[in-house]
Amino acid sequence: MITAINRDIMPENWYNVVPDLPEPLAPPRDSKQDVSSINLLNKILPREVLKQEFTFRRYEKIPDEVMEQYEQIGRPTPLIRAKNLEKYLDYHGKIFYKYEGATATGSHKINTAIPQAYYAMKEGVKGVTTETGAGQWGSATALAASLYGLPAQIFMVRISFEQKPLRKTVMNLYNGNVVASPSTLTEYGRKMLKEHPDTPGTLGIGISEAVEYALDHDYRYMVASVMNVALTHQSVIGQETKKQLELIGEHADVLIGCVGGGSNFGGFTFPFIPDGDETEIIATTADEVPKFSKGDYKYDLVDSAGVLPQMRMYSLGADFVPPTIYAGGLRYHGASPSLSLLINKGRIKSDEVTESQVKEALRIFANTQGIIAAPESGHAIATAINYVKAHKNENKTIVVNVSGHGMLDLSIFGEKK
Amino acid sequence: MKNLIPYFTLGYPDNTRLCRFLDIIPVEKINYIEFGFPSIDPRYDGPVIRKTHSVGNINFSGEVYSKYFDYFSRNHVKMYSLSYYSDIKDRFDEFIGYLQMNKFSGIIIPDLIIDYFNDSRKVIEKLNDMGFEYIPFFSPATPDSIIKSIASITNSWIYYGLQPSTGIEIPYELDYTTERINTLLPGREITYGFGIKTDDDIKNLMKNGGSGVAIGTYLVKMIDAGDEKGFIDYIEKMRGVLDE
Ligand SMILES: Cc1ncc(COP(=O)(O)O)c(C=O)c1O
Numbered sequence: 001m002i003t004a005i006n007r008d009i010m011p012e013n014w015y016n017v018v019p020d021l022p023e024p025l026a027p028p029r030d031s032k033q034d035v036s037s038i039n040l041l042n043k044i045l046p047r048e049v050l051k052q053e054f055t056f057r058r059y060e061k062i063p064d065e066v067m068e069q070y071e072q073i074g075r076p077t078p079l080i081r082a083k084n085l086e087k088y089l090d091y092h093g094k095i096f097y098k099y100e101g102a103t104a105t106g107s108h109k110i111n112t113a114i115p116q117a118y119y120a121m122k123e124g125v126k127g128v129t130t131e132t133g134a135g136q137w138g139s140a141t142a143l144a145a146s147l148y149g150l151p152a153q154i155f156m157v158r159i160s161f162e163q164k165p166l167r168k169t170v171m172n173l174y175n176g177n178v179v180a181s182p183s184t185l186t187e188y189g190r191k192m193l194k195e196h197p198d199t200p201g202t203l204g205i206g207i208s209e210a211v212e213y214a215l216d217h218d219y220r221y222m223v224a225s226v227m228n229v230a231l232t233h234q235s236v237i238g239q240e241t242k243k244q245l246e247l248i249g250e251h252a253d254v255l256i257g258c259v260g261g262g263s264n265f266g267g268f269t270f271p272f273i274p275d276g277d278e279t280e281i282i283a284t285t286a287d288e289v290p291k292f293s294k295g296d297y298k299y300d301l302v303d304s305a306g307v308l309p310q311m312r313m314y315s316l317g318a319d320f321v322p323p324t325i326y327a328g329g330l331r332y333h334g335a336s337p338s339l340s341l342l343i344n345k346g347r348i349k350s351d352e353v354t355e356s357q358v359k360e361a362l363r364i365f366a367n368t369q370g371i372i373a374a375p376e377s378g379h380a381i382a383t384a385i386n387y388v389k390a391h392k393n394e395n396k397t398i399v400v401n402v403s404g405h406g407m408l409d410l411s412i413f414g415e416k417k
Numbered sequence: 418m419k420n421l422i423p424y425f426t427l428g429y430p431d432n433t434r435l436c437r438f439l440d441i442i443p444v445e446k447i448n449y450i451e452f453g454f455p456s457i458d459p460r461y462d463g464p465v466i467r468k469t470h471s472v473g474n475i476n477f478s479g480e481v482y483s484k485y486f487d488y489f490s491r492n493h494v495k496m497y498s499l500s501y502y503s504d505i506k507d508r509f510d511e512f513i514g515y516l517q518m519n520k521f522s523g524i525i526i527p528d529l530i531i532d533y534f535n536d537s538r539k540v541i542e543k544l545n546d547m548g549f550e551y552i553p554f555f556s557p558a559t560p561d562s563i564i565k566s567i568a569s570i571t572n573s574w575i576y577y578g579l580q581p582s583t584g585i586e587i588p589y590e591l592d593y594t595t596e597r598i599n600t601l602l603p604g605r606e607i608t609y610g611f612g613i614k615t616d617d618d619i620k621n622l623m624k625n626g627g628s629g630v631a632i633g634t635y636l637v638k639m640i641d642a643g644d645e646k647g648f649i650d651y652i653e654k655m656r657g658v659l660d661e
Contacts, residue, residue: 018558019597023534025558027581029460036464038585051588054581056557 009076009247010067011239013059016232017270017338020058022345025228025337028309029299037309044214044221044308048119053229060232062115069114069147073104075236079244079399084368091388093395094250097381097402098241099371100264105170107374107404108264109140112233113222117144120220127151129213130222131181131206133260134160134328135167136374136404137224142176144222153219155181155189155209158201160328166408181206188212188305203332204318208305215307225261226302226311226336234267241399242271253396254280254387257403258379259291259350260329262336264403269348270338281348283339284383286330286358288323291316292343292350300334313340326355326412327375329404353382359413361385362406374404375412418448419659420574420608420629423636423652424499426453426469428477430640439485441645444492446656451525451631452482453499460501461527463584465634483519490520497552498524502533502540509540513549523550525576530554530567541570552576556611557594564601574606574628583611584634595625616658623659630659 018025031037041050052060062070082095089095100108120128128145129152132138138154145152154176161168161180171178179185181201182192186209192199199205214221223230245252255272257265262283269281285291291314301318302308315334316322322331335343342348353361358375361382366372373381384400406412423442429435442450453459455473459466489496498516505512505526516524524544530537530553544551550573555564558581568575577598580587598607609622610631619630632655639648 019561021560022562024531024556024560024563026531027461027556027558030464030467030582033467034464036582036585038463038581038587041587047588051590054557054587055590055593057590057593 006071006076009240009243010070011062011236011243013061014232015235015239015271016056016058016060016228017266017273018056018228020274021338021341022347023341025341026312028311031301031306031308031310037307040307041309044211045223046116046119046123046125046220048123049116049223049229052232053227063118066115066118069118070111070236073110073114074102076240076244077102079241080369082369085365088364088368089385089388091392094397095384095388096245096250096397096399098237098268098399100237100401100403101371101373101377101405105136105139105143106407107136107140108234108237108267109137109224110144111236111267112230112263113140113144114147115233116222117141117148117150121148121150125150125220126217127153127219128222129153129155129210129219130224131155131157131203131210132160133157133203133331134374134376134409135164135171136329138176138178139167139170139174141222142171142174146175152176153213154178155183155206157181157203157206157328158199159324163411164408170408181209183209185209186212200321200324202304202321204301204304207303208307211303211307212305225263225332226334228336228338230263231266231270231336231338234263235271237264237267237401238269238271241268245399250397252279252399254282254398256282256284256380256384256387256398257401258330258376259283259285259335259339260376261332261334262339264401266336266339268401273342273347277347282351282383282387283343283348284351284353284379286325286327286379287352287354288325289316289330289332290352291333291335293352295334297340297344302334311337313337314343327358327379329374329376330379351383351386353379353386357382371402372406372410373402374406375409377402377404378406419623420449421447421652421656421659422449422451422608422629422631423447424451424453424631424633425636426455426466426473427482428455428473428475429469430472431476432478432481434640434643436481436485437645438640438648441649443649443652444489444494446652447494449495449497450489451497451499454504456501456504458501458503461531461582463582463634465637466583469637486519486521495522496520497522500524500526502526502529506533513544513547517547517549523552523573525552525554527554530559530563537567538570541567545570554578555598556581557589561601564598568602568605574608575602576631577607577609578611579609579613580611586612591621592625595622595627599626616654619655619658620661
């Protein structure tokens with residue numbers, strides 16, 4: 001582990017990539033003809049979050065109160081050289097991993113949950129609400145809301161709700177209210193239950209329910225991913241990584257991360273974008289949700305109900321119901337517009353890995369580094385292992401973002417005799 | 418004189434009612450005017466202006482307006498067209514020829530660098546060759562390098578959209594936004610648009626070095642109500658604020 005004074009590693013500002021993109025980011029578009037879904041955001045998001053989303057400040061000062069909480073939940077997170085993995089793979093280059101699983105809630109999600117809840121609290125909001133897939137975002141939201149004394153209503157994708165009861169316990173411990181989505185709490189949820197009584201749920205449905213709940217209860221919606229502001233907050237990951245590498249005189253040749261909506265990936269890699277094109281950047285998704293290879297780059301709905309504005313992104317369609325895969329956090333149909341643009345322009349490459357590759361990668365990582373990574377993060381590890389195998393003699397320095405731990409996702413391994 | 422740019426979608430609410438407003442514009446109070454040629458897909462406009470396009474599409478008749486184009490040009494009001502590239506790309510030369518024949522000075526194309534980025538340089542250079550002003554349209558989402566490169570191949574004023582689309586009211590940081598564009602393009606005329614309505618909006622923009630404002634959505638309400646007097650008062654008042 002790299003040790004140094006925390007504040008020397010933690011950045012003072014969040015970094016927003018938009019001013020440094022190679023082409024203009026397409027603006028959000030109204031989803032309905034005669035009303036403005038963009039204007040409606042005024043009632044959905046905390047004002048400061050909205051302001052950050054649309055001001056596109058390259059460097060946004062992190063409030064002192066947020067810095068303090070970042071330290072409380074374990075920032076900076078460690079950057080660790082995976083020497084055992086290098087040895088196992090017989091690799092003569094270097095592999096580092098940034099370990100976001102070391103935060104209090106076990107993933108990177110807390111990095112944006114804290115500022116969003118903080119702004120909501122400062123603005124005197126009544127409560128916050130959101131969706132969650134695997135439960136990592138719901139846990140982060142529940143904790144952040146609880147730290148600021150706000151009630152949190154969480155809509156958990158039904159299949160995860162059923163498969164991961166311990167996640168619900170975690171959210172309840174952090175004072176969050178959790179229901180399976182689709183739920184009977186919202187009109188959209190009731191409609192979905194009526195039309196598709198057996199639906200496993202999707203993140204798109206969960207988002208729709210949370211947004212409706214926010215509008216009806218004068219709550220504010222917490223943005224997990226996809227919207228630029230979440231990626232900006234997550235930039236603490238990449239900025240810390242840069243600093244940690246710098247302190248030991250290392251330079252990343254390759255960055256690898258996994259993509260659900262793009263928040264851990266964007267947060268991890270975007271701070272490297274202004275440095276030029278030398279660093280190879282690879283985004284990994286599940287081959288069951290092949291948004292970059294089979295999705296279209298187009299305006300599409302963010303939530304299935306179409307209350308939020310549309311965004312131009314790689315998408316499999318908002319009504320895409322993915323298989324009930326082992327990595328709930330990667331089931332989302334689209335990906336953040338800024339990330340989509342960088343992929344479309346070829347600056348960022350993409351990769352897809354299969355369930356068996358991911359499980360194997362998680363096993364290898366557990367047996368070499370001792371870390372049981374989240375299934376989502378397992379995708380990044382699998383891509384890294386494949387990369388090493390394909391570039392054996394290049395001796396590069398590879399840095400992987402391990403976005404979370406998988407201690408509550410152990411069921412994916414089933415029983416072993 | 419700071420730029421006060423009223424915006425009208427041609428054909429909205431119908432030709433006769435729009436002409437009544439064009440008849441009464443105090444031409445000495447404005448120096449530029451922006452005409453929206455109805456688009457079949459005004460994708461970067463908010464709901465109010467979108468509606469004017471869908472109505473304008475039904476009503477628009479070039480003949481009705483040619484005498485107004487002549488009138489404004491004789492009164493030294495520079496005319497700019499707001500046109501979506503998606504609508505004009507297949508008859509580009511013909512359309513620019515039409516605008517030139519009607520003494521327009523230039524064109525604003527909101528979707529050019531967003532949806533047709535790869536064609537944009539060619540289009541701008543072509544307009545330059547035709548002696549027709551291309552007005553760069555930028556927003557806070559436009560990357561710095563693009564702002565610089567597009568500005569460097571044009572000489573005109575810049576149209577800066579403060580909101581993600583017309584008529585929207587999303588909070589943003591005004592001082593940061595104006596400072597960023599001023600730093601990127603020192604000395605260049607920056608005219609702001611999108612969501613501007615009150616004198617305070619205008620005062621703050623001028624204080625931060627703005628060279629003018631465009632007003633669209635806010636005028637639609639007056640046009641809808643046929644409030645001719647309100648419209649004249651508003652234009653005069655805004656001119657006063659700009660000249661302060
Ligand atoms: C551990 C972990 N990693 C990655 C993701 C994917 O989300 P994003 O792409 O926004 O980082 C999730 C989402 O739930 C997650 O829980």
